[in-house]
Amino acid sequence: MALIVQKFGGSSVADAERIQNVANIVADTYREGNDVIVVVSAQGDTTDDLIAKAEEINPRHSRREMDQLLAAGEQISISLLAMALEKLRIPVISLLGWQAGFNTSSGYTMARIKKITTDRLNSELDKNKVIIVAGFQGINKYGDVTTLGRGGSDTSAVALAAALHADKCQIFTDVEGVYTADPRKIPNARKLKEITYDEMLELATLGAQVLNNRSVEMAKKYNVELEVLSSLNPVPGTMVKEVAIMEKMLIRGVTKDADVARVSVLKLDDKPGIAFKLFDRLAAKKINVDIILQSNGRDGTKDITFTVNEANAELAKECIKDAFPNVADEDIIVDTNIAKVSVVGAGMETHPGTASRMFDALYSAGINIEMISTSEIKISVLVEKDQADRAVSAVHKEFFPED
Numbered sequence: 001m002a003l004i005v006q007k008f009g010g011s012s013v014a015d016a017e018r019i020q021n022v023a024n025i026v027a028d029t030y031r032e033g034n035d036v037i038v039v040v041s042a043q044g045d046t047t048d049d050l051i052a053k054a055e056e057i058n059p060r061h062s063r064r065e066m067d068q069l070l071a072a073g074e075q076i077s078i079s080l081l082a083m084a085l086e087k088l089r090i091p092v093i094s095l096l097g098w099q100a101g102f103n104t105s106s107g108y109t110m111a112r113i114k115k116i117t118t119d120r121l122n123s124e125l126d127k128n129k130v131i132i133v134a135g136f137q138g139i140n141k142y143g144d145v146t147t148l149g150r151g152g153s154d155t156s157a158v159a160l161a162a163a164l165h166a167d168k169c170q171i172f173t174d175v176e177g178v179y180t181a182d183p184r185k186i187p188n189a190r191k192l193k194e195i196t197y198d199e200m201l202e203l204a205t206l207g208a209q210v211l212n213n214r215s216v217e218m219a220k221k222y223n224v225e226l227e228v229l230s231s232l233n234p235v236p237g238t239m240v241k242e243v244a245i246m247e248k249m250l251i252r253g254v255t256k257d258a259d260v261a262r263v264s265v266l267k268l269d270d271k272p273g274i275a276f277k278l279f280d281r282l283a284a285k286k287i288n289v290d291i292i293l294q295s296n297g298r299d300g301t302k303d304i305t306f307t308v309n310e311a312n313a314e315l316a317k318e319c320i321k322d323a324f325p326n327v328a329d330e331d332i333i334v335d336t337n338i339a340k341v342s343v344v345g346a347g348m349e350t351h352p353g354t355a356s357r358m359f360d361a362l363y364s365a366g367i368n369i370e371m372i373s374t375s376e377i378k379i380s381v382l383v384e385k386d387q388a389d390r391a392v393s394a395v396h397k398e399f400f401p402e403d
Contacts, residue, residue: 003035003167004036004166004168006025006039007157009174010077013040014044019084022040022172023085026038027090035125040077041074041135042070042136046073047070050069050072051070064108067146068144070147071097071147074153077134091130093132094133095120095131097138101116109149111138113156121160121164122164133156135154148214150212152212154212155212155214158222162224170237172230174230176233178203178238178240180400185393188396189396199344201216202375202378203253211228228240251344251345254392255342256340256341257339258310259311260309262335263306263313263317263320265327265331267303268327270300278304278319278324281320285315285316287308287319290307292305293305314334316334317334337384339382342380346376348376357398357399361397365393368384368387369383370383
């Protein structure tokens with residue numbers, strides 16, 4: 001008998017028919033003699049609809065009340081799925097995040113899991129029940145409901161698998177696994193049989209929407225073996241685990257991230273501490289910075305350019321003004337008309353030629369590169385947003401030629 005954690009996203013439980021489909025998958029797993037814990041997201045666009053309702057009532061709502069509201073979406077999903085399993089005569093119980101023992105940090109809307117108290121979970125498993133847990137949520141030290149941010153249900157599932165030492169954690173989606181590119185936009189994208197944690201983490205961070213990056217980080221930390229597979233088509237998926245790749249270099253995927261803004265600060269004093277002053281202010285506002293470029297200006301000045309999520313662009317501009325009140329408005333440039341295109345694969349650092357092939361593909365497609373960033377397993381470039389899809393197609397064709 002194995003303990004299996006299964007997670008189903010919002011599209012997998014979007015309506016009554018799909019909920020029944022999920023119930024059948026869970027029931028089959030249970031009838032095979034396994035202990036089963038299921039994590040579900042809110043149905044379809046429920047979370048977006050709730051956010052829209054909040055904005056309609058009060059655009060300046062508190063983050064605490066937003067968490068109270070958003071947690072309702074998963075509560076609906078777990079109850080409906082439990083009812084579907086009851087119909088199949090499967091012993092089942094649904095639990096909200098706090099009932100399942102999720103203890104989080106105090107922050108609202110982007111809380112972090114501190115620990116999972118497993119007493120209730122173990123008790124229900126001892127009764128041979130399927131446990132359905134509301135993903136994306138927990139409770140903080142004040143007894144308030146908290147949410148884990150976008151993609152938090154993936155993190156909930158992996159955290160449960162880690163806390164209970166599950167034999168497998170399956171992430172069910174509307175695609176059949178992890179692909180070399182988005183199969184909905186690149187028809188010849190190839191499904192990967194397996195991928196390393198590091199490669200999957202880069203893909204998730206760089207725009208691939210199959211797995212939440214926090215869930216991959218946790219899976220790697222606790223050695224949770226993940227399987228990404230379809231809830232609609234019963235075929236083998238993609239295993240995310242430590243994979244022995246020896247010294248080969250394999251490109252695993254090409255991704256696009258359109259949620260990017262480029263921020264430039266010109267004519268800063270060229271003296272020690274300037275970069276620290278800027279990025280310390282950004283860090284204090286919880287703004288994640290990706291690509292950074294510093295260049296020499298004129299007359300003892302320097303320019304600093306960096307990228308952030310598009311939603312943080314204006315806040316980043318405010319941080320700059322706060323840190324450098326003497327910088328003129330025209331010397332702070334925010335560009336949201338860009339996207340980041342990346343290739344990911346272990347072994348790039350020791351295999352020359354990957355960057356030149358990528359750049360040649362973009363050149364041949366007539367696409368200009370505006371910034372470049374590299375690491376041991378990825379190369380990212382900034383291009384104009386309306387050219388991003390063409391860029392992904394051109395780069396993917398270079399590394400994955402059509403048969």
